[in-house]
Amino acid sequence: MKHALLLTWSPVADDPRVRRMGDTLTAAGWSVMGIGLDGGLSAPPQWPVTSVSAVGAQPRAALPFEQTLGQMAGKMLAPVAEALGRRNSSFATPFATVSQRLRESHAPISELAMQTAAKASRMIQQAGVSATDRYLEDYWRQSPHLRPMYDAAIEAAQSADCPMLVIANDWQTLPIAAQAAAMNGSVYVYDSHELAVEQFAQDLSWVRFTRPIIDAVEQKHIPGAAVTTAVSASIAKFLSQRYKLTTPAMVLRNTPTYRTINFRPSANEIRVLYQGVIAPGRGLEETIESVCMWEPHLSFHVRGPGHPSYIQKLEAHAALHQIQERVHFLPPVAVDDLIDAASQFDIGFLALPDLSLHKRYALPNKLFEYLMAGLLLAVSNLPEMARLVEETGAGVTYAGTSPDAIAVALNSISIEALNRQRRAALAAAKIHNWENEAPSVIAAYENALSYNKSA
Numbered sequence: 001m002k003h004a005l006l007l008t009w010s011p012v013a014d015d016p017r018v019r020r021m022g023d024t025l026t027a028a029g030w031s032v033m034g035i036g037l038d039g040g041l042s043a044p045p046q047w048p049v050t051s052v053s054a055v056g057a058q059p060r061a062a063l064p065f066e067q068t069l070g071q072m073a074g075k076m077l078a079p080v081a082e083a084l085g086r087r088n089s090s091f092a093t094p095f096a097t098v099s100q101r102l103r104e105s106h107a108p109i110s111e112l113a114m115q116t117a118a119k120a121s122r123m124i125q126q127a128g129v130s131a132t133d134r135y136l137e138d139y140w141r142q143s144p145h146l147r148p149m150y151d152a153a154i155e156a157a158q159s160a161d162c163p164m165l166v167i168a169n170d171w172q173t174l175p176i177a178a179q180a181a182a183m184n185g186s187v188y189v190y191d192s193h194e195l196a197v198e199q200f201a202q203d204l205s206w207v208r209f210t211r212p213i214i215d216a217v218e219q220k221h222i223p224g225a226a227v228t229t230a231v232s233a234s235i236a237k238f239l240s241q242r243y244k245l246t247t248p249a250m251v252l253r254n255t256p257t258y259r260t261i262n263f264r265p266s267a268n269e270i271r272v273l274y275q276g277v278i279a280p281g282r283g284l285e286e287t288i289e290s291v292c293m294w295e296p297h298l299s300f301h302v303r304g305p306g307h308p309s310y311i312q313k314l315e316a317h318a319a320l321h322q323i324q325e326r327v328h329f330l331p332p333v334a335v336d337d338l339i340d341a342a343s344q345f346d347i348g349f350l351a352l353p354d355l356s357l358h359k360r361y362a363l364p365n366k367l368f369e370y371l372m373a374g375l376l377l378a379v380s381n382l383p384e385m386a387r388l389v390e391e392t393g394a395g396v397t398y399a400g401t402s403p404d405a406i407a408v409a410l411n412s413i414s415i416e417a418l419n420r421q422r423r424a425a426l427a428a429a430k431i432h433n434w435e436n437e438a439p440s441v442i443a444a445y446e447n448a449l450s451y452n453k454s455a
Contacts, residue, residue, distance in 0.1 A: 002030045002449060003164035005156055005180065007149065007173035011040030012049045016335050016365060017193065017254055018169055020434050022047050024442060035152045037145055041305070042334040050156075052148040135216035139175060142213065150176045157183035165189065165449050171196040171214050174221045187452040189445060190225040191252065194358060195235045197242075201356035202281075218243060226448035229441055232384045234361035252441045254365030256339060258433035261374050263426060266346045266418050270298050272410065273345035273375065275338065276366045278306025278329075281359075283351030283380070283401035284314055290403035291323045295411050301345060303330035339373045346418060347410070348375035351401040352382060363388065372429040376421045378410060392428035394421050 004025050008018045012034040022032045026047050038051040157180040166188040168177035181188040196214045200206040228249040230236040236249040318327040333341045348370025352359050363384040377395025379385045389395040398409035
């Protein structure tokens, strides 16, 4: 029997991609185990899962006066950063980063001071060590979840009675997968759910402090992966070129398992659905602002998990534009219910701003879920998403995330066109599904494991 260990930086129960892979391998006769973060809304899969939680005390929140002092200090440093920037000084970026972190931080000043002192101490200790090695050491300080996940993965590897396939989902689990695989002669593969080194490229602090760690992790460990997969062709090409892969990365799109959804014709009231994580950077503020320009028969529905404070901000934004009766926030549903829940709507919506290569190359799972649910796609005209709309004939695109562009696109859809393109979506779902997407990758996994055993 073949064995697989899936590592994911998310709750296994709520990660559709990880669950589909585990279910597929199990159905093919593999013995599968998953390790992921704790929490999650959905019922666990049929195969065993170990959930890890963060250890140690949570940092205390800042007292009001401490937060104020931090923000004041940040504001005082901002002009210094601007002046240095005008002089093209190498100190401009560090000053700007510190200023931004202080102005936005909710940590007490005392803790900020201790963090700064600890970082300075590490810099002294790491003098003479290569930059890559320093960043690889910093990787283990990224989250308190890393150590318990590492311990669980090593325990699973040590208890295995034969080499296994270790699947690293996202860059956070890649070093753990590599070390677990080395314990007993196993093989590891890398499934990149995001374009990790570009994910938050618009964030100066992230670029300065986090991206070098991600790049060091991927530079060291992707070449050792027996198979590398990505969610879109553009990301697969990027990874292959950046890390000079001898075997190009494969494309494994986020398509759902096929299910039959009966066509329900749209009539007078048209409901537009955004289904996914409710967070900044997804064009939700601009979309809500655009609703006041929509035709009266259109309404906007937002469903998914999100921080309560951000959802409240969006609700307030709708109230500000006096459209709260046309903007509805719905509670998230379990992974297994996503498509059935979406099928009650008419248009599947996503407005991604073109802020980075990560956004530009994105091909989110929600697009394929919209198709499976029989919804017309209304999405930004970024390359991968626009290509899917063109191939399927099941939607419309618009430039950017401006309220005007969104409103023009949605208002242009007639009832006749909507029903025609919704039928095209259901037809496309018979092609763009997991049953058609996964076999080539499963075959590559089997070949990698078989080759490793024979080597």
